[in-house]
Amino acid sequence: MKIYIKNMACESCKVVVKEALEELDLHPLKIELGEADIKEEISIEKKRELNSILQKVGLELIESKGGILIEKIKNHCQEYINSDKAEKINLSDYLAEKIDLDYNYLSNAFSEVTSNTIINYTNLLKMEKAKEMILFEEYNFSEIATKLHFSSLSAFSTQFKKITGFSPTHFKNLKEKRRKAIQELNKDIKEKKQ
The missing domain is CATH 3.30.70.100 (Alpha-Beta Plaits)
Known part of the structure; x- marks a missing residue:
């Protein structure tokens, strides 16, 4: 079952x-x-x-059948983002192939149930993945854009800023500032012990 x-x-x-x-x-x-x-x-x-x-x-x-379909769409969006395929495949084609239903049908069902579009939902997932990749410093911005299926670094940067409110560089610099603050805190602790 x-x-x-x-x-x-x-x-x-x-x-x-x-x-x-x-x-x-x-x-x-x-x-x-x-x-x-x-x-x-x-x-x-x-x-x-x-x-x-x-x-x-x-x-x-x-x-419910509608709930099951929405969850399938969400899971395949996650798979799409995490796939390391070098070939570029369109999200709509990917979902239609994986779920074996017309993309327009999937898109309408998703929007009806979630009040969100598949594209917007996927972009939110992509930005969470991008933030993780930036924080762990595994890849440069161009590599992140490619891994997350953006057509260009510019498209990635625009979407990142639209969703997070920061450019990728600014977001990375915020991390650096936090790291310095922790280092300074550790330095203050050491000085107090002496």
Whole structure:
């Protein structure tokens, strides 16, 4: 039996779902972002118990077809952002291929349920990923733009500023200022000990 779970975003969510299922003596066959295949049928009572466990960590079972579709779209948007494919593929083509439905249908359904567009949602995800990449200093701005499927560094910078209110450089400099402040704090602590 397949069950659908809202708000799964990373590998640790899969672990949490697996542990919750096993706690209820359910046997997961496969767990992916947004869904889990379990060996047995699940009773209404066990569904309630499972949902209660999941809600404690910000996850939730999804029952409606519309909710399941929206979660699939969100999970595939996340996959799209995290993919390291060198080839450039359009998000709309990617989603239509993965979900096997027309992109216009997906877009309309997503907007209707979330009051947001797929593009805007994906750009928000991209900016969170970009901030993480800047903070960890793994890549330069051009590499970040490429990894996040932007057509150019300029397009990335424009979107970054639109969403965060800062240019990528300013955001990076804010991190540097915070680092200096911590270093100065450590220096003050050492001086007080002497």
